[in-house]
Amino acid sequence: MTMSTQPLTPEIVSQEGNAMVLSMGPQHPSTHGVLQIMLEIEGETVVKAEPEIGYLHTGIEKTAENLFWSQAQTVIERMDYLAPESNSLCYALAVERLLGITDGIPERARVIRVLFMELTRIASHCVWLGTHGIDLGAISVFFYCFDLRENILDLQEAAGGARMHPNYVRVGGLNGDLPNGFLAKLDAFIEKFPGRMRDLRGLLQANPIFQDRTIGVGILSPEAALEWNVTGPSLRGSGIGYDVRKAFPYTGYDSYDFDVPVRSEGDAYARFLVRLDEMEQSHRIVEQARRRLDTPGPVLIDDPKVTAPPKETIALSMEALIHHFKIVSEGFRVPPGDVYQSVESPRGELGYYVVSTGGNRPYRIRTRPPSMYNLQSVKGLAPGNLIADLVVILGSLDPVFGEVDR
Amino acid sequence: MAVASSPGHFMLAKLDDVARWAQSSSVWPLTMGLACCAIEMMTVTSAEYDIARLGSEVFRSSPRQADLMIVSGRVAWKMAPVVKRLYDQMADPKWVISMGACASSGGIFDNYAVVQGIDTIVPVDVYVPGCPPSPDGLLYAVNLIQQQIREGGRGGILSRS
Numbered sequence: 190m191t192m193s194t195q196p197l198t199p200e201i202v203s204q205e206g207n208a209m210v211l212s213m214g215p216q217h218p219s220t221h222g223v224l225q226i227m228l229e230i231e232g233e234t235v236v237k238a239e240p241e242i243g244y245l246h247t248g249i250e251k252t253a254e255n256l257f258w259s260q261a262q263t264v265i266e267r268m269d270y271l272a273p274e275s276n277s278l279c280y281a282l283a284v285e286r287l288l289g290i291t292d293g294i295p296e297r298a299r300v301i302r303v304l305f306m307e308l309t310r311i312a313s314h315c316v317w318l319g320t321h322g323i324d325l326g327a328i329s330v331f332f333y334c335f336d337l338r339e340n341i342l343d344l345q346e347a348a349g350g351a352r353m354h355p356n357y358v359r360v361g362g363l364n365g366d367l368p369n370g371f372l373a374k375l376d377a378f379i380e381k382f383p384g385r386m387r388d389l390r391g392l393l394q395a396n397p398i399f400q401d402r403t404i405g406v407g408i409l410s411p412e413a414a415l416e417w418n419v420t421g422p423s424l425r426g427s428g429i430g431y432d433v434r435k436a437f438p439y440t441g442y443d444s445y446d447f448d449v450p451v452r453s454e455g456d457a458y459a460r461f462l463v464r465l466d467e468m469e470q471s472h473r474i475v476e477q478a479r480r481r482l483d484t485p486g487p488v489l490i491d492d493p494k495v496t497a498p499p500k501e502t503i504a505l506s507m508e509a510l511i512h513h514f515k516i517v518s519e520g521f522r523v524p525p526g527d528v529y530q531s532v533e534s535p536r537g538e539l540g541y542y543v544v545s546t547g548g549n550r551p552y553r554i555r556t557r558p559p560s561m562y563n564l565q566s567v568k569g570l571a572p573g574n575l576i577a578d579l580v581v582i583l584g585s586l587d588p589v590f591g592e593v594d595r
Numbered sequence: 596m597a598v599a600s601s602p603g604h605f606m607l608a609k610l611d612d613v614a615r616w617a618q619s620s621s622v623w624p625l626t627m628g629l630a631c632c633a634i635e636m637m638t639v640t641s642a643e644y645d646i647a648r649l650g651s652e653v654f655r656s657s658p659r660q661a662d663l664m665i666v667s668g669r670v671a672w673k674m675a676p677v678v679k680r681l682y683d684q685m686a687d688p689k690w691v692i693s694m695g696a697c698a699s700s701g702g703i704f705d706n707y708a709v710v711q712g713i714d715t716i717v718p719v720d721v722y723v724p725g726c727p728p729s730p731d732g733l734l735y736a737v738n739l740i741q742q743q744i745r746e747g748g749r750g751g752i753l754s755r756s
């Protein structure tokens with residue numbers, strides 16, 4: 190993988206020796222964003238593939254260093270925009286560990302965090318499945334998937350106020366409790382999901398064209414997967430059942446009952462099946478979380494160092510007013526130290542390495558973006574395949590470029 | 596459009612009006628997804644919002660076949676020459692929607708990496724606020740472009756950009 194500051198060769202096609210060099214992207218409908226792959230081809234067969242990234246470099250990590258701890262979350266959520274909650278949760282968990290308040294997070298907040306992590310996983314897989322289908326010419330899947338995703342976005346909007354970047358998970362808990370009527374909507378979604386899932390499976394799983402295009406394509410051996418540092422569904426499609434939720438449980442994942450789907454074939458079809466199974470497992474977790482939501486309780490930690498006092502008290506007490514002003518205008522301070530925290534995002538192990546020097550802004554935030562590591566494996570997967578199969582391979586790895594380039 | 600009809604089944608209209616009516620009902624966007632906003636741009640074609648009602652569901656992957664460029668997301672400096680080149684490759688008359696805070700002004704990314712408003716590289720017709728804008732916002736923007744065409748803006752039989 191290369192990354193220069195300028196776009197590579199404006200020439201789309203050039204000849205080098207016997208091989209032809211073809212630039213796929215950065216404007217290409219099947220690269221799922223702004224990726225450029227420099228391909229050396231012989232006829233239709235790829236000899237060498239070199240992904241060129243950086244077309245969406247946004248400087249998020251640098252920007253975060255200039256913001257308060259709580260503000261940094263806003264930009265961080267825009268990395269993996271298909272699963273905003275996984276970003277914000279991972280960051281919040283890291284900062285909470287630095288603050289030493291991990292054990293003080295109210296139970297209800299932890300349940301709602303899990304709920305949204307899983308909902309966002311379903312939504313993200315919906316986008317993946319819809320676009321993967323379009324890449325292979327199956328357009329109706331897209332409509333089914335986006336309809337399902339729309340329900341989840343409605344839930345997100347109800348809870349956090351925004352469809353895509355709700356910034357709902359905060360350091361110390363959540364932005365607020367679930368609104369009235371939320372649980373009814375959630376119940377409707379839980380009820381609707383299994384039928385929709387059957388539809389989705391019915392559209393693709395046994396479809397001969399889809400199977401022809403994906404079975405045996407882009408085989409990633411377990412050794413290669415480990416070598417490339419692949420995680421998430423792409424790794425589990427190669428027979429290694431590593432899932433951060435099971436290996437290093439966070440936010441109480443160990444108290445939920447779910448399986449980690451694993452397939453051993455390692456091809457695009459296996460990755461497809463793993464993701465579909467994962468959606469069903471997420472649904473199981475959502476159901477379990479829903480049952481725990483009937484008991485009310487606080488959703489934000491009561492720690493004057495981190496959280497502002499409730500709005501009602503401000504008009505009544507001078508101390509509360511000053512305290513509120515301090516937290517809002519200066520943010521909270523985090524003791525010096527560094528911590529690495531990872532969560533299982535829909536794409537794999539998402540990690541943040543956060544360094545604090547004791548100030549009210551992060552000193553450094555380093556991301557471990559799963560998409561980037563997964564994307565690297567294209568270099569090993571593409572050679573020997575047809576150009577048309579490269580589209581399948583890319584789609585089956587499900588990269589998100591906001592996260593790759595950050 | 597001034598249209599007269601009679602039992603003889605013929606219509607009278609200015610050629611320009613007919614051209615504008617046709618153009619405004621088939622504004623074909625370019626498939627150019629950049630960042631988070633691109634997901635909402637895709638959502639606009641889904642059953643819930645159905646941009647097909649406006650005749651704009653035909654996302655074209657080649658700039659030569661597209662009339663409308665939806666700049667959906669933050670444009671990194673590395674991507675800027677590509678965006679400009681795509682705009683240049685589109686045939687006249689063409690329109691640009693700047694979707695989202697990032698495309699319009701750099702949004703929350705006031706830093707070294709992001710173009711602070713794509714109107715510094717391509718002319719913009721409609722800005723859609725939001726981060727990301729809701730699909731309704733994008734639909735409204737397409738509506739505004741159609742309105743501009745019908746009301747005598749760029750487009751029509753004689754127009755060259």
Ligand code: SF4
Pocket residue numbers: 267630631632667668669694695696697698702725726727728
């Ligand atoms: S405006 Fe918001 S949603 Fe759109 S690209 Fe920028 S950060 Fe993403």
